[in-house]
Amino acid sequence: MTETVLSLENVVKRYGGLAAVDGLSFAVARGEIFGFLGPNGAGKTTTLRMILGIIPPTAGRITVLDSISAIPVRHRLGYLPEERGLYRKMRAAETIAYFAHLRGVPARAAKKKAHELLERFGLADFARAKNEALSKGMAQKVQLLATIAHEPELLILDEPFSGLDPINQTTLEALIRDLKAEGRTIIFSTHVMQHAERLCDRFLIIASGRKRFEGDLAAARAAFPPRLLLRTRDPVDPLAAAPGVREIVALGETTDGEREYEIVLERGADPQLVLKAAFEAGIRLSSFERAGASLHDIFVALAGEKEDEQACAMKEAAE
Amino acid sequence: MKSALLIAWREYRQYIFSRGFLLFLVLFPLGVLFVGATVGYLERAKPARSFVVFDETGRYVDAIDAELERRRKRAILSAWDAYVRLAAEPEALEAALIPEPFAPGPANHARVEAFFAAGLDAAAAALAPYLRENAPAFIEPRRQFERLPLPEEARAAKNLADAAERLRPYLLDEKRPPGAKEPLFAAVLIPAGFSRAPDAPSAEYWSRNLTDPALESVIADALDYALQREAAGDYGLSAAALEEIAGIDAPLESFRPDKADGEAALTLRDRIETSLPAMMTYMLLVVVFGVGNLLLTNTIEERSNKIVEVLLSSVTAGELMMGKLVGIAAVGLTMPAIFVVGGLVMAFVAPGGNEFAAEAAGALFGSHLIWVYLFYFFCAYAIFAMIFLAIGAMSNSLQDAQSFMGPVMLVVFLPLPFMFMVYQNPNGLIASILTWIPIYTPYAAMMRAAAGPPLWEIVGATALMLAFAIALARVMGRIFRNAILQSAPPKARDVWRLAKKEAR
Numbered sequence: 009m010t011e012t013v014l015s016l017e018n019v020v021k022r023y024g025g026l027a028a029v030d031g032l033s034f035a036v037a038r039g040e041i042f043g044f045l046g047p048n049g050a051g052k053t054t055t056l057r058m059i060l061g062i063i064p065p066t067a068g069r070i071t072v073l074d075s076i077s078a079i080p081v082r083h084r085l086g087y088l089p090e091e092r093g094l095y096r097k098m099r100a101a102e103t104i105a106y107f108a109h110l111r112g113v114p115a116r117a118a119k120k121k122a123h124e125l126l127e128r129f130g131l132a133d134f135a136r137a138k139n140e141a142l143s144k145g146m147a148q149k150v151q152l153l154a155t156i157a158h159e160p161e162l163l164i165l166d167e168p169f170s171g172l173d174p175i176n177q178t179t180l181e182a183l184i185r186d187l188k189a190e191g192r193t194i195i196f197s198t199h200v201m202q203h204a205e206r207l208c209d210r211f212l213i214i215a216s217g218r219k220r221f222e223g224d225l226a227a228a229r230a231a232f233p234p235r236l237l238l239r240t241r242d243p244v245d246p247l248a249a250a251p252g253v254r255e256i257v258a259l260g261e262t263t264d265g266e267r268e269y270e271i272v273l274e275r276g277a278d279p280q281l282v283l284k285a286a287f288e289a290g291i292r293l294s295s296f297e298r299a300g301a302s303l304h305d306i307f308v309a310l311a312g313e314k315e316d317e318q319a320c321a322m323k324e325a326a327e
Numbered sequence: 328m329k330s331a332l333l334i335a336w337r338e339y340r341q342y343i344f345s346r347g348f349l350l351f352l353v354l355f356p357l358g359v360l361f362v363g364a365t366v367g368y369l370e371r372a373k374p375a376r377s378f379v380v381f382d383e384t385g386r387y388v389d390a391i392d393a394e395l396e397r398r399r400k401r402a403i404l405s406a407w408d409a410y411v412r413l414a415a416e417p418e419a420l421e422a423a424l425i426p427e428p429f430a431p432g433p434a435n436h437a438r439v440e441a442f443f444a445a446g447l448d449a450a451a452a453a454l455a456p457y458l459r460e461n462a463p464a465f466i467e468p469r470r471q472f473e474r475l476p477l478p479e480e481a482r483a484a485k486n487l488a489d490a491a492e493r494l495r496p497y498l499l500d501e502k503r504p505p506g507a508k509e510p511l512f513a514a515v516l517i518p519a520g521f522s523r524a525p526d527a528p529s530a531e532y533w534s535r536n537l538t539d540p541a542l543e544s545v546i547a548d549a550l551d552y553a554l555q556r557e558a559a560g561d562y563g564l565s566a567a568a569l570e571e572i573a574g575i576d577a578p579l580e581s582f583r584p585d586k587a588d589g590e591a592a593l594t595l596r597d598r599i600e601t602s603l604p605a606m607m608t609y610m611l612l613v614v615v616f617g618v619g620n621l622l623l624t625n626t627i628e629e630r631s632n633k634i635v636e637v638l639l640s641s642v643t644a645g646e647l648m649m650g651k652l653v654g655i656a657a658v659g660l661t662m663p664a665i666f667v668v669g670g671l672v673m674a675f676v677a678p679g680g681n682e683f684a685a686e687a688a689g690a691l692f693g694s695h696l697i698w699v700y701l702f703y704f705f706c707a708y709a710i711f712a713m714i715f716l717a718i719g720a721m722s723n724s725l726q727d728a729q730s731f732m733g734p735v736m737l738v739v740f741l742p743l744p745f746m747f748m749v750y751q752n753p754n755g756l757i758a759s760i761l762t763w764i765p766i767y768t769p770y771a772a773m774m775r776a777a778a779g780p781p782l783w784e785i786v787g788a789t790a791l792m793l794a795f796a797i798a799l800a801r802v803m804g805r806i807f808r809n810a811i812l813q814s815a816p817p818k819a820r821d822v823w824r825l826a827k828k829e830a831r
Contacts (some may be wrong), residue, residue: 093634095628151637
């Protein structure tokens, strides 16, 4: 049986009349990389702050590492906030050691660990450099190292990729995989779907403080309506009447004069029936393919402005 | 608690081990020595201020010269006493081996006359057996004032107005009196009818240097004394009798009624003890102001840098607040502590300073008062520091903090004008009123500590202050916790909302 390291049950956070988080429930298993996805203002940071005990929930229950509050287990947690900074006058190694010491690592061991991490991540030469002298990328690395120096069981990274160049993004992805390999649980929020797609075992999508999806990519794709991409010079209107076709979207004209269409099908519809209908209507197809929904598509559909019918259906499917 | 101490230690280290602070510690005493030495040198090197007297009566020039001479003798005697204290063997001073009038003592008329009757050579000879090894010779202080003869053209003046007109180019340094290296400092014009009669014309003092009133004071004293002598003559009193009367110094000793019989005479330590409350209150104000600024800038940095969110994931808001309060308090106390200890060390080391240093150390550390001061010092610090911390938590920049700081600084410094009244009358009405206003209780209680205020008043006001401090800590703590993570700084009108309840 998988051990749950974090669970939220009907968690609500209100600021005056506004519900920043509204009845949110989800669970994270030990050792998984859990993506916490949502558009800006969806309630991600508020949720993470509640998990860490920085702000209290208005209602609901949060259990972290078998504790009903993060405070008693905070030395087993690591947190990299979205908006982050360093003490400008502190040295890089000193910063990492300070935060590790603050999270329960004895001073001498914290200092040793700081130098080890800087060495491992190619910053050994900057150990004595003041933070204000570091480049943005190096400063972000120092911040991340300060987050993991006390070897937390549960690591919460809020938008860890923001502000990093592609090389450092790759390095960070590798680090997250390494941490998972060491048995740590990682929750990270992002709105860059490629990272989530590559890294996450499971993910949660929230919008307007509510859960829209929780599960893995395969489940999301399975629940997402199938789509067809086709190219032709002929009009495709006859296909609207084909069984299972929900919507036909014209995507544009190709350079050789053909038109490209996306056909959105009902859940469970058979694409072969659309192909048959095209054949019967004399539509000459130069391309016909089934398109798998990307996480980006799923995200846009689920975290769009309104919780439309489809999103509700997805939510039901997920639950 | 351990986390709070770690935060406190980091805060402390950040300031105390900074290059700037260490440099300040080294440079400050050097700066003081440099300024002291420079001021001393410039004072010694200052040329005598020259003046001329146009006296239509012909009677008062001698009186002015006599007053100058009298003051000069006192200045020489004072310099001699200071020299003896530094140059003589301490044992000789303690055992009062140096004969009078050459041993340091009060500069009264009789001693001045006896000293100069014997002369400086006799004084040096009397001191010689008791001098420290390699002690330098006594150097007479330079003259402060010098009367010059009237320039030829001023002597021919028909009246005061004419004399003033003729002397004007000299006073404006367009001309110099014959042989003068420096500009003429002043001119004194005495009219023909000058006397003590109520309708007599006034003497005139002309000078561009109105900010230096020393010479004016000498001239005024000289003319006063001359008129008094004339009056004494009119009453049939001889000049010698008047001299004797003027030389009378009434012996007066001060006593404290609250001390046991036999020990009631006012001592140096008593005097130090009475000025300690004022010194401590001043130090409190300096520390509250300095430390308040540190807390403010430091909290603003953590808030605007977003470090605070990482900190709050590692420690509670209460621990963070406590750590900052303790760390910055330690910073605030380090500087005065270094100066107090350094000052005492220097006083002990300085020749002749042992007595003062011992008395000052005794007054500071030898009674329960130091604990009273420390208690109120920390209470006042805690009250104001919490306010500064809450303001820092609500501000992304010093500019944001300005709107909150104005009223707070007004409250911090409001009692200053009243503190002198409390110092002079520690058990008066103003002292009582300030004692019962919780934010001023520490100031007032410190000022009154040595004056034996009614116990019930101090206990009652202190209890009220502690209750106020606890309530303030709760409110400021709520503001700190509620505001510190808000990305946009709250407006002044939001403060009440932030203080009212926890963000839930």
